[in-house]
Amino acid sequence: MALIVQKYGGTSMGSPDRIRDVARRVSRWKAKGHQLVVVVSAMSGETNRLLALAKNVSPSPDSRELDVMVSTGEQVSIALLSMALKDIGLKARSYTGAQVKIETDNAYTKARILNIDDANIRADLNNDTVVIVAGFQGIDAHGNITTLGRGGSDTTGVAIAAALNADECQIYTDVDGVYTTDPRIVPEARKLDQITFEEMLEMASLGSKVLQIRSVEFAGKYKVKLRVLSSFEEEGKETQGTLITFEEGRKMEQPIISGIAFNRDEAKLTVLGVPDRPGIAYQILGPIAEANIDVDMIIQNVGNDGTTDFSFTVNRGEYERALNILEQKVKPHVAARAVVGDNKICKVSAVGVGMRSHPGIASQMFRTLAEEGINIQMISTSEIKISVVVDEKYLELAVRVLHKAFGLEQAA
Amino acid sequence: MALIVQKYGGTSMGSPDRIRDVARRVSRWKAKGHQLVVVVSAMSGETNRLLALAKNVSPSPDSRELDVMVSTGEQVSIALLSMALKDIGLKARSYTGAQVKIETDNAYTKARILNIDDANIRADLNNDTVVIVAGFQGIDAHGNITTLGRGGSDTTGVAIAAALNADECQIYTDVDGVYTTDPRIVPEARKLDQITFEEMLEMASLGSKVLQIRSVEFAGKYKVKLRVLSSFEEEGKETQGTLITFEEGRKMEQPIISGIAFNRDEAKLTVLGVPDRPGIAYQILGPIAEANIDVDMIIQNVGNDGTTDFSFTVNRGEYERALNILEQKVKPHVAARAVVGDNKICKVSAVGVGMRSHPGIASQMFRTLAEEGINIQMISTSEIKISVVVDEKYLELAVRVLHKAFGLEQAA
Numbered sequence: 001m002a003l004i005v006q007k008y009g010g011t012s013m014g015s016p017d018r019i020r021d022v023a024r025r026v027s028r029w030k031a032k033g034h035q036l037v038v039v040v041s042a043m044s045g046e047t048n049r050l051l052a053l054a055k056n057v058s059p060s061p062d063s064r065e066l067d068v069m070v071s072t073g074e075q076v077s078i079a080l081l082s083m084a085l086k087d088i089g090l091k092a093r094s095y096t097g098a099q100v101k102i103e104t105d106n107a108y109t110k111a112r113i114l115n116i117d118d119a120n121i122r123a124d125l126n127n128d129t130v131v132i133v134a135g136f137q138g139i140d141a142h143g144n145i146t147t148l149g150r151g152g153s154d155t156t157g158v159a160i161a162a163a164l165n166a167d168e169c170q171i172y173t174d175v176d177g178v179y180t181t182d183p184r185i186v187p188e189a190r191k192l193d194q195i196t197f198e199e200m201l202e203m204a205s206l207g208s209k210v211l212q213i214r215s216v217e218f219a220g221k222y223k224v225k226l227r228v229l230s231s232f233e234e235e236g237k238e239t240q241g242t243l244i245t246f247e248e249g250r251k252m253e254q255p256i257i258s259g260i261a262f263n264r265d266e267a268k269l270t271v272l273g274v275p276d277r278p279g280i281a282y283q284i285l286g287p288i289a290e291a292n293i294d295v296d297m298i299i300q301n302v303g304n305d306g307t308t309d310f311s312f313t314v315n316r317g318e319y320e321r322a323l324n325i326l327e328q329k330v331k332p333h334v335a336a337r338a339v340v341g342d343n344k345i346c347k348v349s350a351v352g353v354g355m356r357s358h359p360g361i362a363s364q365m366f367r368t369l370a371e372e373g374i375n376i377q378m379i380s381t382s383e384i385k386i387s388v389v390v391d392e393k394y395l396e397l398a399v400r401v402l403h404k405a406f407g408l409e410q411a412a
Numbered sequence: 413m414a415l416i417v418q419k420y421g422g423t424s425m426g427s428p429d430r431i432r433d434v435a436r437r438v439s440r441w442k443a444k445g446h447q448l449v450v451v452v453s454a455m456s457g458e459t460n461r462l463l464a465l466a467k468n469v470s471p472s473p474d475s476r477e478l479d480v481m482v483s484t485g486e487q488v489s490i491a492l493l494s495m496a497l498k499d500i501g502l503k504a505r506s507y508t509g510a511q512v513k514i515e516t517d518n519a520y521t522k523a524r525i526l527n528i529d530d531a532n533i534r535a536d537l538n539n540d541t542v543v544i545v546a547g548f549q550g551i552d553a554h555g556n557i558t559t560l561g562r563g564g565s566d567t568t569g570v571a572i573a574a575a576l577n578a579d580e581c582q583i584y585t586d587v588d589g590v591y592t593t594d595p596r597i598v599p600e601a602r603k604l605d606q607i608t609f610e611e612m613l614e615m616a617s618l619g620s621k622v623l624q625i626r627s628v629e630f631a632g633k634y635k636v637k638l639r640v641l642s643s644f645e646e647e648g649k650e651t652q653g654t655l656i657t658f659e660e661g662r663k664m665e666q667p668i669i670s671g672i673a674f675n676r677d678e679a680k681l682t683v684l685g686v687p688d689r690p691g692i693a694y695q696i697l698g699p700i701a702e703a704n705i706d707v708d709m710i711i712q713n714v715g716n717d718g719t720t721d722f723s724f725t726v727n728r729g730e731y732e733r734a735l736n737i738l739e740q741k742v743k744p745h746v747a748a749r750a751v752v753g754d755n756k757i758c759k760v761s762a763v764g765v766g767m768r769s770h771p772g773i774a775s776q777m778f779r780t781l782a783e784e785g786i787n788i789q790m791i792s793t794s795e796i797k798i799s800v801v802v803d804e805k806y807l808e809l810a811v812r813v814l815h816k817a818f819g820l821e822q823a824a
Binding site: 058096 | 492556
């Protein structure tokens, strides 16, 4: 008997039929003698419907009230799944974040989980009951409803698995695992049986939509065994999905590169001709941070005329705002020559723990892109990934040629 | 400065525009220096949408989970109204039933309020904040979400007014007050400036849809000053609605009859030729009560052959079920001659505290109906009302002639 936490996303909960499918899947796991906690998202489309309704009432909805509202999507889901489970003869009980309770900080719309009270859940599990928990939500110390931000249901699943010391956290989604890259771009993309946490973290942060990055961080921190699975596989035809492992458990002969990740949702900003003196990076990025704009890559090139060019990337949705800040607050202040930007760029990355011990991966990547005439605008590296910024029009081409160059279509 | 509880129903909260209207109305009351608690229903149609969704997942949804789900309708409303209020510069804060907290018993889908913790609300009111409370919902002693049943938001409003010892509880709806009868049937129907609690109770229980009966009972019990108002009146053109008073405050010269109420939603069942012996009423109605079917009027006529005919009315939706119970469980058991029923009946009632001191009202009512050839099938009376059951096809005619016979079109 194992204690398993399963998480089902919006597509898996997308209709009454799909919800009954989830109930049957849960019941098959229960029939094997396992204890089950099931975390669910709002039905697909529901969160967007609620956000649109809020926008119709208020141009910039108050964030506390937005959380009160948006959290209802998951509340509906837990009730529906519990009903469906009871209909097929299982004991089931739904819990909102407040009922669990999942205590978070007070950062509405992007709260962080501080503590999970496992008393109610454990009592139910010991009473042979399937526990259904609303993902994405919690309450702060004063009883205010909070949400964890988009994709937060993954985080809820992992956090509950950590709190209960569960044997496995299964993230059910509409794909059957983590791929070497997006199969819509590279048909030869291959499903990975396993991937390390570090790689998954890079893949997630680089735009692979399979798992929310915070949930991967959480799983890494609390050593939660995480598995990505499809909720669309038929009974008897289920596969094992992709297991996200700690490196120790991996086989010795692992591929150097595990996958090619990419992110379209990027924009680049450059402050040209800035006097090259200490504190300049802070003077440029300080106002951006104050405006709550997340910065991703940061590059500074030293010129030889005593000035420097300073570039960084932001989420494309923040492009206009960031550009305005640079023009109005930064440029006059730092005496820059000009501010330029480009919101038609993308980021493509090769990810793999193997590159730690294999020099030359970067140059192989650059050569591959050069052979296709793809100009690299920015480069950023970490121990286990190399990212390049290129013109958005080259995205598919770059992903395809890199996938081939690193032999990812062949089984490891 | 007064402490006012306002309640807005689903139609008043029916769209973003309507919600902004409510916000402006609240702000006008606030501008007069009052403290305001606003109780809201789900947006019109939302509760039915949720119930339909539940039915699509489960043929007979679990009642605990149904409450978890349906309570989200009001949760969305409180958030939207709070956003709208903040947009026009007011301090506002939303509360679910659990957050208040409104403690109820454990009778899911028809819970009763046991206690209201007023600490949070009072703190907000003293901090110049408009408090927005979700109607219709609460939590039981174990933190389970409960709902109060259809129309329960009125009850929430009155209960909060009672708990806070509010100066007035204003129920905003889509009509501008309580009428002598339904103006769609009698165009001359007149809005009452005031009506006693007892009368309102009879009007509500007899099918006037303006106020939910439990809220009127609650208001009577806790002496809450209750007023029915329209939320559709434009600024500067608001009327005073109808005040529901305690009798002591009424003027001496009051009309004998305050209104004509009616209810189409009735069905009649008769068990014929039952042996006339003690315990027979219980033997007939016991199985009906066990099936959780509410019985309204009960009439027993003693025959002269040692048998009796026993009639009662039920909600029309329960007609088939009640008929089956009588046929299968009651008839053989009590050795009745036959069971007959009629689901094409209606109930028409004259209501007025004045009839206590004015004999002859009943005979005036019967004569009026007789003159129109309307056959009376059942009669039931209380201190302040006379109800008759007639063929449904006579409903409008009966209401019109009675309205005229009692001079209700003239101002009191």
